[in-house]
Amino acid sequence: MSTSTVDDLVESGSEYHAGFVTDVESETLPPGLDEDVVRYISARKGEPQWLTDWRLKAFASWQEMREPKWAHVHYPPINFQEISYYSAPKSQTDGPRSLDEVDPELLRTYEKLGIPLHEQAALAGVVPDPAAIGTPAGANVAVDVVFDSVSIATTFKENLAEAGVIFCPISEAVHSHPELVQKYLGSVIPQRDNYYAALNSAVFSDGSFVYIPKGVRCPMELSTYFRINERNTGQFERTLIIADEGSHVSYLEGCTAPMRDENQLHAAVVELVALGDAQIKYSTVQNWYPGDENGKGGIYNFVTKRGLCAGPRAKISWTQVETGSAITWKYPSVVLRGDESVGEFYSVALTNNRQQADTGTKMIHMGKNTKSTIVSKGISAGGSENCYRGLVRISPTAQNARNFTQCDSLLIGDQCGAHTFPYIENKNNSATVEHEASTSKVSDDQLFACQQRGIETEQAVSMIVNGFCKEVFRELPMEFAVEAGKLLEVSLEGAVG
Amino acid sequence: MSLLSVSNLHASVVTDEGPQPILKGLTLQVNPGEVHAIMGPNGSGKSTLANVLSGRPGYTVDGGTAVLGNDPLLELEPFERAQLGLFLAFQYPVEIPGVSNMEFLKASMDSLARARGEEQPNTATFMKRVRELASSLDLDPAFLKRGVNEGFSGGEKKRNEIMQLLLLDPKLAVLDETDSGLDIDALQTVAEGVNRYRSSDNGVILITHYQRLLDYIVPDFVHVLSNGSIVQSGDKSLALELEAKGYAWLT
Ligand SMILES: Nc1ncnc2c1ncn2[C@@H]1O[C@H](COP(=O)(O)OP(=O)(O)OP(=O)(O)O)[C@@H](O)[C@H]1O
Ligand SMILES: [Mg+2]
Numbered sequence: 001m002s003t004s005t006v007d008d009l010v011e012s013g014s015e016y017h018a019g020f021v022t023d024v025e026s027e028t029l030p031p032g033l034d035e036d037v038v039r040y041i042s043a044r045k046g047e048p049q050w051l052t053d054w055r056l057k058a059f060a061s062w063q064e065m066r067e068p069k070w071a072h073v074h075y076p077p078i079n080f081q082e083i084s085y086y087s088a089p090k091s092q093t094d095g096p097r098s099l100d101e102v103d104p105e106l107l108r109t110y111e112k113l114g115i116p117l118h119e120q121a122a123l124a125g126v127v128p129d130p131a132a133i134g135t136p137a138g139a140n141v142a143v144d145v146v147f148d149s150v151s152i153a154t155t156f157k158e159n160l161a162e163a164g165v166i167f168c169p170i171s172e173a174v175h176s177h178p179e180l181v182q183k184y185l186g187s188v189i190p191q192r193d194n195y196y197a198a199l200n201s202a203v204f205s206d207g208s209f210v211y212i213p214k215g216v217r218c219p220m221e222l223s224t225y226f227r228i229n230e231r232n233t234g235q236f237e238r239t240l241i242i243a244d245e246g247s248h249v250s251y252l253e254g255c256t257a258p259m260r261d262e263n264q265l266h267a268a269v270v271e272l273v274a275l276g277d278a279q280i281k282y283s284t285v286q287n288w289y290p291g292d293e294n295g296k297g298g299i300y301n302f303v304t305k306r307g308l309c310a311g312p313r314a315k316i317s318w319t320q321v322e323t324g325s326a327i328t329w330k331y332p333s334v335v336l337r338g339d340e341s342v343g344e345f346y347s348v349a350l351t352n353n354r355q356q357a358d359t360g361t362k363m364i365h366m367g368k369n370t371k372s373t374i375v376s377k378g379i380s381a382g383g384s385e386n387c388y389r390g391l392v393r394i395s396p397t398a399q400n401a402r403n404f405t406q407c408d409s410l411l412i413g414d415q416c417g418a419h420t421f422p423y424i425e426n427k428n429n430s431a432t433v434e435h436e437a438s439t440s441k442v443s444d445d446q447l448f449a450c451q452q453r454g455i456e457t458e459q460a461v462s463m464i465v466n467g468f469c470k471e472v473f474r475e476l477p478m479e480f481a482v483e484a485g486k487l488l489e490v491s492l493e494g495a496v497g
Numbered sequence: 498m499s500l501l502s503v504s505n506l507h508a509s510v511v512t513d514e515g516p517q518p519i520l521k522g523l524t525l526q527v528n529p530g531e532v533h534a535i536m537g538p539n540g541s542g543k544s545t546l547a548n549v550l551s552g553r554p555g556y557t558v559d560g561g562t563a564v565l566g567n568d569p570l571l572e573l574e575p576f577e578r579a580q581l582g583l584f585l586a587f588q589y590p591v592e593i594p595g596v597s598n599m600e601f602l603k604a605s606m607d608s609l610a611r612a613r614g615e616e617q618p619n620t621a622t623f624m625k626r627v628r629e630l631a632s633s634l635d636l637d638p639a640f641l642k643r644g645v646n647e648g649f650s651g652g653e654k655k656r657n658e659i660m661q662l663l664l665l666d667p668k669l670a671v672l673d674e675t676d677s678g679l680d681i682d683a684l685q686t687v688a689e690g691v692n693r694y695r696s697s698d699n700g701v702i703l704i705t706h707y708q709r710l711l712d713y714i715v716p717d718f719v720h721v722l723s724n725g726s727i728v729q730s731g732d733k734s735l736a737l738e739l740e741a742k743g744y745a746w747l748t
Contacts, residue, residue: 445591448553449645451575452585453605453661454612460576463604467595467644 058201173209204238243278276311295354298326309341333362351384380416506561521725537722580612582668688713
């Protein structure tokens with residue numbers, strides 16, 4: 001897709017809505033959720049009947065389900081009828097025209113994160129400079145910018161197409177590759193998997209679709225920036241990545257949300273399918289608005305992420321750096337069905353002020369000689385609560401399965417909490433399951449040792465915390481490793497007095 | 498002008514039972530080019546002096562002043578004192594897991610340079626310099642990649658402190674029992690490092706229990722700290738006298 005002018009961008013965005021969209025003015029559905037809303041969303045996207053039915057089935061399940069209460073998080077009840085479930089992109093002319101018009105506080109954060117200017121502009125919703133969007137920093141990163149609920153720009157398409165890689169908004173894939181979407185959508189996370197997955201299945205807005213053909217190594221890292229833009233708009237991303245036999249792909253997901261006063265619900269679903277000998281590496285840097293220091297505002301991030309190692313020797317690796325959101329409820333998991341398949345989970349979860357995080361993973365071993373590794377680093381500061389919850393299940397069929405879990409918590413100050421809930425279900429006595437856990441504090445002595453060498457307090461804290469996270473940062477692609485380090489620094493601001 | 502001027506310093510350590518006075522009117526002046534040895538019984542307040550000068554949390558200053566060059570120290574943040582050129586070699590160097598020595602030193606150098614409005618050192622030159630210093634102190638260069646003091650032996654930690662001293666080249670170095678726990682060879686290596694650091698512009702406060710160290714690092718003055726103040730000062734011969742007679746005759 002060539003994106004030489006703003007008009008082209010707008011055009012390409014509305015392309016697949018042709019016939020339904022008369023203009024690109026913003027359009028937000030009034031709050032509320034019923035069958036008609038589900039039908040409306042589906043119709044608005046011009047979806048085939050099977051998908052409308054699929055959504056309706058999910059909606060029916062959701063209505064029978066109850067909100068889960070087992071997580072170690074507390075929040076007032078969510079009124080799902082007060083949320084708007086569809087929002088098309090605003091007209092390009094509504095956005096700020098230049099960075100000068102953007103909230104300086106937001107820019108200051110971007111700057112600290114070292115986000116290049118043209119990406120800052122994209123993140124802040126500045127009317128895109130098409131030339132810049134086409135050439136993100138680090139060159140070999142393809143960025144699919146998701147503005148609110150509808151993807152409006154996809155780059156590097158041609159390059160990827162040459163390799164046979166499909167990387168597009170899922171709403172587009174529904175039309176261009178219906179057989180793949182129909183086959184795999186919900187194949188890893190069924191509609192009624194859990195309350196939020198059911199909700200997402202009913203009302204999902206958009207997200208990324210990736211297909212890597214047999215034996216292909218994706219020629220670049222795939223990346224998506226998500227952004228919540230409109231007030232009171234639930235964000236229901238749906239991502240599906242399929243790596244066919246022997247293929248490799250690395251996918252990066254990063255989020256930055258602007259300041260918002262009201263709590264916003266974010267219930268994404270990400271499904272990964274790795275066929276025999278395929279490898280998927282999925283990295284996330286999550287930095288949704290966490291709310292202010294008193295816990296006002298902030299995103300509720302209730303995400304379902306799961307990968308299926310469908311064939312032998314498949315490998316799925318989740319790496320996440322979670323610093324944002326008021327509440328995070330997220331367990332990227334791997335189902336190890338293929339023999340000798342491998343699942344990995346590397347996580348840094350940082351909470352400050354009033355943030356609450358209940359995050360971890362599930363490793364479900366089914367195939368023989370399957371192997372999983374879990375490295376979780378939880379950092380709690382301020383008055384936050386940080387909880388690791390992990391399940392390692394060894395099925396009777398998982399001969400010689402192996403798991404190693406390392407779970408470390410770091411406390412900053414004494415008003416915060418760290419909790420660890422490891423669950424192990426072992427039904428095969430040839431399996432090896434190892435679990436290590438530690439809790440430590442950033443000590444006054446460590447801080448003083450840094451300060452005595454001239455290092456200022458905030459930098460010292462961030463250096464110590466970065467050191468603690470080293471094993472996880474090592475797993476991140478280069479572009480993200482630097483950003484992640486800075487993100488910790490910004491997120492820890494004010495954590496030490 | 499004196500390098501460090503401590504006058505009638507009173508300070509307490511903050512304990513669960515409230516503040517407990519430790520320094521009780523301590524006065525000390527260090528001029529450029531001088532080495533002052535401070536000796537004294539366990540618990541007399543030697544480390545407290547080092548900690549209060551460098552601004553370690555857990556102490557309160559109850560009176561008196563401490564001035565480095567022209568700058569009164571006692572109101573400043575610890576990192577500001579360091580940026581002014583005060584260096585403390587710790588009696589018990591702390592471990593910082595995951596933060597490599599090299600990374601730590603670079604952060605330190607950069608902070609000091611930034612504070613002084615100097616250019617930050619070029620990374621390649623910097624790393625070369627650090628490696629040279631490490632080998633001059635018999636530290637394996639592999640140490641530089643390891644976490645700060647992580648799994649270092651007691652003697653290695655002390656040599657690491659001296660490496661930092663040489664790299665950062667402060668105006669005033671306070672060495673708190675850098676000699677304890679060192680084998681004889683390491684003691685010489687460390688002493689040689691300190692002598693290399695010495696110049697006519699800077700000063701050293703050497704806290705030690707052992708006269709032996711003063712054979713290698715010859716002090717201009719020896720002070721005896723007892724019960725929170727300096728009770729006796731002299732030259733190197735005082736250390737020999739203390740070795741022969743102990744502290745009892747002074748208190
Ligand atoms: N955190 C603390 N809580 C309670 N008492 C303390 C604390 N720190 C120091 N003290 C007390 O202050 C006094 C002086 O201690 P300091 O460490 O300065 O002695 P020192 O002269 O360095 O001794 P040493 O030769 O053993 O190193 C001691 O009685 C010690 O117990
Ligand atoms: Mg001491």
